[in-house]
Amino acid sequence: MSGFQRFLQNMGQGFLEKVAAFGRGSLFIWSILAAIPSALFRFDLLLKQIYVTGVLSLPIILMAGLFVGMVLSLQGYNILVEFNAEEAVGSMTALSLLRELGPVVGGLLFAGRAGSALTAEIGLMRSTEQISALEMMAVDPLKFIYAPRFLAVIIVLPLLVLIFNALGVFGGYLVSVSWLGVDSGAFWSQMSSQVDWQEDVLNGVIKSVAFGVLIAVIALFQGVNAIPSSEGVSNATTRTVVHASLGILGLDFILTSIMFN
Amino acid sequence: MKKQTKIEIWVGAFVLMSLMALAYLAFQVSNFSGWKDRPTYEVSALFDNIGGLKERAPLKLSGVVIGRITAIEIDPISFKARVHMKIDQAFNQLPVDSSVSILTSGLLGDQYVGLEPGGDEEVLQQGSEIEMTQSAMVLEELIGQFLVKFSESD
Amino acid sequence: MTEKVETLIEIKDLTFSRGERKIFDGITLSIPKGKITAIMGPSGSGKTTLLKLIAGQLPPDSGEVFVEGLNVHQLSRKKLYQLRRKMGMLFQSGALLADLNVFENVAFPLREHTKLPEEVIYALVLMKLQAVGLRGAKEMMPSELSGGMSRRVALARGIALDPEMIFYDEPFVGQDPITKGVLVKLIKTLNESLGLTSVLVSHDVDEVMMIADYICVISEGKLIAEGTKEALLNESTGYVNQFIHGLPDGPVPFHFPNVSYTDDLEGVHTGKRGLK
CATH class of the missing domain: 1.20.5 (Single alpha-helices involved in coiled-coils or other helix-helix interfaces)
Structure with a gap:
């Protein structure tokens, strides 16, 4: 009986803790959203965060986009050539990039590159009392630290994904037209007849905005709730990457089933 | 600074x-430059069977894309499929007795709607209905007809 | 004391706990204006927490804190931030913003809260840095500074907006004697020249004795002694005596509470690791 009671107690306690954490998280997100208007007035801070999260992520996004596009068209060519349909390699590459791989791979890379850095930075700022110092200097960390970062991530990720997609298509063009000898005219015409501006390009952008919100929320929340020690910060960084990656994949499924059904 | x-x-x-x-x-x-910003007009047609036709499929005249399918629904009175399509305003001189048929590009390709112009003086306008239609070829029906004929001649 | 002193900060029946542990249990004390008040207590007695409660960074379980007659925990966010402009806080680590150099760190509160022209900011920052003796380090980054130097920069930043009160969180911990001497002198001169109210949280008895006007001793969540330093020095018994004079044994036992040593050796309670 006492064992059962303890089991119930543990379960109840765990549940209450989860509810409390969820409540804290929602409250935190809400207060960041409320601080966004004033963050827009601090254009210098926003610009700096766009630089840190966006411009510094460019090299990895450029490389990855090019290679993903090249691999996609190489594999696609090998399959399609069996059906004598190798002209379709362009549309296949573009569709897979725009609909899925661009937002998802871009989001995963971004979570690893910028999301983890964000968590570590905020965790360290808290453990070195910089956040407390800001509060004491009557500078609201919500407006000065969190909101500009939140906004920057949401702005930056769709831009990075657009660049990723463009480079991916270009990589596909390099492999299939320049290397494998697919006809250039057929490559482009097949692509533009199959790819729809709204359904494929814009939906991909919408996806990346959603992933940006997800990464920003997770990275900031983990940073703020990190235990202020070197181990705590490193654990929080790991959690950001893991949670954000799984979240992206799960959210991608939901969004795909809404958008493309 | x-x-x-x-x-x-x-x-x-x-x-x-x-x-x-x-x-x-x-x-x-x-296809951004395609159909988004140019003015279009919408017409519709009733088909007995649309086969595998999908929304956004092209409408072609002599092989040239002149419009797109915007919606497919069931007509509540005749229980036939009503296909709505948008035609580029540049092609606003199409005779009202033109006919449309559902065709397939290549042996295994996507289905599209082909338009065959008629000879009337009047032209298709916003909201017109194309009377003459030819449904999609459905492979099972073709085989069925073939088998019937085959057994009759036997 | 015979002179009439004005109270700046008043703490009434303050209770605060972290999880199961009660850190403050009904503390009442008042901090006079224009003096140096030291809050002393052993490590882990929550002295830093007390500063955060006064500054409104943490909400108490019960009780009230009045600063200039305003109840800190009832204030709106906006009012609280207005009040904090009159406060300076020196954190243990300095808490300098890591991506700004020394000059920009000191200039930060000025840039955030005033619209002063660049020349005025430049002059003000140099003046504050001169006061802490680090004008020569204005181009350095926080990561290049020693612990004592970053505390002095943080102090310069803390007084940048000419606050009315300044809180020092363990300013002497982990500093060499020279740096301690520098900090003692700084705190003293700043208090005198700017007419600041200083609140000092520390357990370094010698340094505190050199500069504090009033001393409060906190232990196990309660205020156990309060008075001028002479009064506390003359106390010859009990906890205060042990703390002020740094005696190893007394009301606070040398040993962490445990079963008796012989029982532990024989493994009576644990049933394992016995010597037998």
């Missing part, structure tokens, strides 16, 4: 890059 200038230049370059990427995706990769 020098650092701030550097940041501004980089962010500017970054935004410019992504806008170029967007333009590339819009004009080179997708």
